[in-house]
Amino acid sequence: MSDCVFCKILAGEIPSKKAYEDDQVLAFYDIEPKAPVHILVIPKQHLSGAAAVTAENSAVVAHIFEVIARLTKELGLADYRVVTNNGPDAGQTVPHLHFHILAGGKLGGMA
Ligand code: 5GP
Ligand code: ZN
Secondary structure, three states, X not given: OOOOHHHHHHOOOOOOOEEEEOOOEEEEEOOOOOOOEEXXXXXXXXXXXXXXXXXXXXXXXXXXXXXXXXXXXXXXOOOEEEEOOOOHHHOOOOOOOOEEEEEOOOOOOOO
């Protein structure tokens, strides 16, 4: 999607600090971290959010969780939180499916 911030990051039009990349996903550090470690993991395919996950495209979500498990181990993060916001009332500001990895200290309670 041409007007999608995360598609622009995928295209290299907006720079990002990459944590991991393969043919299906990109992980990069959040520009406004809400925890000592704050990484976003996104599919390379533009999906608008969790509500756009279907039987046809859900394999990438399983892959994202494999990447999250591997990446956090590599970074020495035993404890972490994974969050996805769907829709503006839930706090979604970028309409491209993404999973927040929040870690690096004692996290506050869930909203
Ligand atoms: P949401 O609010 O949609 O769940 O999460 C979007 C996240 O994307 C926010 O935490 C925000 O800081 C991050 N973000 C927005 N624009 C950029 C950007 O251009 N670069 C990076 N690295 N993160 C961004
Ligand atoms: Zn996109």
